[in-house]
Amino acid sequence: NAGVTQTPKFRILKIGQSMTLQCTQDMNHNYMYWYRQDPGMGLKLIYYSVGAGITDKGEVPNGYNVSRSTTEDFPLRLELAAPSQTSVYFCASARDRREKLFFGSGTQLSVL
Amino acid sequence: DQQVKQNSPSLSVQEGRISILNCDYTNSMFDYFLWYKKYPAEGPTFLISISSIKDKNEDGRFTVFLNKSAKHLSLHIVPSQPGDSAVYFCAVFSGNTGKLIFGQGTTLQVKP
Numbered sequence: 001n002a003g004v005t006q007t008p009k010f011r012i013l014k015i016g017q018s019m020t021l022q023c024t025q026d027m028n029h030n031y032m033y034w035y036r037q038d039p040g041m042g043l044k045l046i047y048y049s050v051g052a053g054i055t056d057k058g059e060v061p062n063g064y065n066v067s068r069s070t071t072e073d074f075p076l077r078l079e080l081a082a083p084s085q086t087s088v089y090f091c092a093s094a095r096d097r098r099e100k101l102f103f104g105s106g107t108q109l110s111v112l
Numbered sequence: 113d114q115q116v117k118q119n120s121p122s123l124s125v126q127e128g129r130i131s132i133l134n135c136d137y138t139n140s141m142f143d144y145f146l147w148y149k150k151y152p153a154e155g156p157t158f159l160i161s162i163s164s165i166k167d168k169n170e171d172g173r174f175t176v177f178l179n180k181s182a183k184h185l186s187l188h189i190v191p192s193q194p195g196d197s198a199v200y201f202c203a204v205f206s207g208n209t210g211k212l213i214f215g216q217g218t219t220l221q222v223k224p
Contacts (some may be wrong), residue, residue, distance in 0.1 A: 001172075004155070042201060042214035043156070058211065062176065090155050097210050098144055103155030 001024050006091050006104035011112045012037045013081040021076040022092030031094040032074040033101065034058075034066065036087040043090065049074055049098070058092050115139060116204050118215035126223055131189040133218050135202030140183065144205035146212070147176060149198045156201060160187070172209050192222045 004025045013019060025032065030051045035043040045058030049068040063085055067076040074093075078085060088108050092101040117136045125131045133147075143164040147157035161177045162169040162185075170193045171177050174187045185204075187195055 014205065037221060040120075040216060042116070042155075042216045043119065044214075045211055048211070092155070100146065100157075100158040100161065105153070105155050 003101050004091055004093050004104040006089075006107050008107060009105065010108045011110070013078075013109065015081060015083065017081050017111075018077070018079050019081070020079070021089055021109075022108070023074045023076065023104060024072050025040060025074075025091075025093040025102070026072065026092075027093060027095070027102065028071060029093035029095050029102070030071065031099075032068065033092045033094075034064070034074070034076045035090045035092065036060065037106075038087050039089065046076065047097055078109075083111050085109065086111045114216075115206075116202060116213050116215040117203060118200075118218050120218050121216070122219040122221070124223065125185045125192050127194055128191045131187075131196065131220055131222065133187040133189075133200050133202075133220065135185040135187075135221050137185065137204050138185050139204075139206070140180070141207060142204040142213075143207055145176070145178060145185050146203045146205070147174075148201045148203060149196075150197050150201065150217070159200075189220075191221075192220050194224050196220060197222050213223075219222045 006020045020065045033048045034046040044060045047066040091104040146161040147159040150156040177186045199217045201217045202214045
């Protein structure tokens with residue numbers, strides 16, 4: 001049972017480059033989330049989705065985009081990477097909005 | 113303006129003793145509270161939750177207490193074990209926004 005799978009685990013980007021963080025879940029969850037965690041800080045919500053075709057902004061959406069074409073996949077796109085986007089990114093899914101979140105193992109991203 | 117605060121960045125306890133992790137929140141409308149545990153290089157995993165209609169919930173060595181009048185949440189681990197060494201995040205569910213808000217985390221170290 002894979003749960004939530006994120007790729008890649010590590011990535012180094014140069015300023016101005018773009019990349020997509022992949023997230024897929026095999027639990028048929030409707031709700032999916034992208035969080036970022038900065039040192040000494042809690043998890044900040046970037047974007048979320050309540051089902052295929054529906055996405056919405058979280059607390060810190062600037063510089064990111066998402067899409068949700070299937071129930072399973074919720075990729076996060078970084079356009080024009082900036083040093084402020086250096087962080088650990090977590091994807092999560094849940095059966096419903098009040099249900100516990102299942103997290104992926106994270107992507108450590110450095111923008112230099 | 114942090115709506116959820118974990119004021120102790122770190123806590124160190126001896127194996128076999130009690131660990132108490134604390135969390136304060138600002139909005140009395142929050143009605144569902146969760147604790148997550150995170151090991152290095154892994155995503156957070158759900159530990160225990162409590163609804164606002166209760167003041168205590170127990171699961172094995174883990175007990176969560178809720179003091180609504182003080183807007184305070186605590187996690188007790190008894191007895192503490194070295195394998196409990198991790199970062200613990202409290203999270204509150206906002207019915208208004210439908211999202212989870214995370215605290216900054218407390219790093220627990222349990223010494224053998």
